[in-house]
Amino acid sequence: MRKIDKIILHCAATPEGKDYTVAQIDQWHRARGFNGIGYHLVIYRDGSVHPGRSLSKAGAHCTGQNANSIGVCYIGGCASDGKTPKDTRTPAQRTALASLVKDLLRQYPGATVHGHNEFAAKACPSFNVKSWLPTVGIKQ
Template identity: 60%
Template sequence: MQTIRKGSRGGDVATLQHALNLIADGIFGPITDEAVRDFQRSHNLAVDGIVGPKTWATLGIGSSPNPRRIDKIILHCSATPEGEDYTVDQIRQMHLARGFTDIGYHWYITRDGKIHKGRDEAKIGAHTTGQNSHSIGVCYCGGCPLRSVKNWANQGKDTRTPAQRAAIIRLCKELKSR
């Protein structure tokens, strides 16, 4: 594999993007650069955005891939108004429209406390800049006040239902045990 960096194009870039679970368009742009730096940081490599022999080897290109080393669980809200539902499929479609390969979160918890699988845990998430390669992203439906509240979209509110709180605790305990 060739050494590649931001501005590079071609098959090696597409291979890299596929390994990082990005849309493989073969163009090493800002999203690919961010994913490379995040990967390098989480694997104790020089964080320079340049994909040379060490980064290729750590990615497992040409050999068996290295498993992800998870050291964080990052909790998110969907920024949905209180009392309103937003499905995992709606978030997936929104993320696909933004150019992600799938929903960015690994798990999504609806207001009824049901835990829905999002992106496969073996794949790098797309939920927190600089943290994706070594974390699991969990999102719950809610996080904003009622739509009737002035500037509701710019305000945060803990809207978790008792069922969501219980599900978050249960899921986080399971994830930590693994």
């Protein structure tokens, strides 16, 4: 079993208001040479949480951090132009993300929560994870 010490939050970098699926992300990642979707969990715009890569396997979502982390991605993260970073989380996604992160922290005590942008020069997940955590009752 992998030792998990980080939960890393991502956005799909897709335009606001548009739905995408795990299967589509899987196709995108395979086209980039991955052996399947790199994220472990994906939150759709309706707040439903869908499995991606098995939690038992290292992800392909954050260079240098994959071995001991879980990658969580929400659909969205860009303005309607598909390029400009924007926090596009729906109310349902916000609720689901908070609940999911709390559940994962219970399963993996001692893990810390991060935005992808803490490890890469990217806007992803298009919101400040460190300032969001206390607003949903998560202390680091």
